[in-house]
Amino acid sequence: MTVRRILTRENPRLRMKSAKVKRVDRPMQTLIDDMIETMRAAEGVGLAAPQIGVLLRVIVCEYVDDETEELHQTVLINPEVLAKEGEWMAEEGCLSIPGYVGTVPRAVRVTVKGKDRKGKDVRIKTDGQLAHILQHEIDHLDGILFTDYLKSLDELREVESPRKRRRRASASGDSAESALSDETPPAGDEDQPEDTIDPAAAEAAVGSSAPTVGRGADDEPGRARQRYRDFCCGARGRRITCQ
Numbered sequence: 001m002t003v004r005r006i007l008t009r010e011n012p013r014l015r016m017k018s019a020k021v022k023r024v025d026r027p028m029q030t031l032i033d034d035m036i037e038t039m040r041a042a043e044g045v046g047l048a049a050p051q052i053g054v055l056l057r058v059i060v061c062e063y064v065d066d067e068t069e070e071l072h073q074t075v076l077i078n079p080e081v082l083a084k085e086g087e088w089m090a091e092e093g094c095l096s097i098p099g100y101v102g103t104v105p106r107a108v109r110v111t112v113k114g115k116d117r118k119g120k121d122v123r124i125k126t127d128g129q130l131a132h133i134l135q136h137e138i139d140h141l142d143g144i145l146f147t148d149y150l151k152s153l154d155e156l157r158e159v160e161s162p163r164k165r166r167r168r169a170s171a172s173g174d175s176a177e178s179a180l181s182d183e184t185p186p187a188g189d190e191d192q193p194e195d196t197i198d199p200a201a202a203e204a205a206v207g208s209s210a211p212t213v214g215r216g217a218d219d220e221p222g223r224a225r226q227r228y229r230d231f232c233c234g235a236r237g238r239r240i241t242c243q
């Protein structure tokens with residue numbers, strides 16, 4: 001696995017529409033592994049292939065389930081948003097726009113279909129963290145950055161990068177963790193469980209025991225939780241938050 005260079009905002013490739021993946025082959029597995037490695041190295045919660053200069057419709061996400069405390073990893077190839085419900089104002093940042101965050105409208109709940117890394121068809125209906133991350137990453141595949149939702153770039157807020165903040169905290173002996181809130185996105189309607197896989201799609205994905213959401217193996221839930229807080233700006237005191 002290789003940590004790739006993440007392109008930043010001024011790079012024109014971030015504004016291009018990525019192409020559909022035709023074959024989920026060995027080079028695709030390498031790309032996915034590199035994306036996961038790069039996302040973790042950059043302390044992000046998600047990464048889209050165009051962010052490392054590969055104009056293919058592939059995203060990876062990693063987050064900790066608030067209730068189960070389990071680390072989840074989602075890989076989606078050719079993801080498509082089928083439905084969006086509700087709206088909240090999410091504060092978020094982007095690995096391609098380091099040091100800045102903004103508040104943008106996001107759906108509370110999304111239904112997304114695509115293929116997992118084995119090439120199996122999957123459908124995810126989710127709210128909370130995964131819904132938030134999926135919307136941000138899928139936008140990248142169409143050349144959309146979260147700043148596009150702002151009226152003006154003046155609305156961006158400058159923040160200390162997670163790495164810098166942690167360096168400073170460890171130098172001063174403080175815990176960066178303690179300075180951050182436990183805010184999460186608003187939950188959707190209570191009548192539907194999170195991260196449900198559509199039964200029809202699950203049935204279609206014969207032989208796939210873990211259609212899309214799998215457990216991350218070599219990362220600690222605590223670190224992933226912190227990464228989501230970083231994505232949501234460590235905002236506190238608001239129901240509507242993120243980095």
Ligand SMILES: [Zn+2]
Pocket residue numbers: 093094095096136137140
């Ligand atoms: Zn981004």
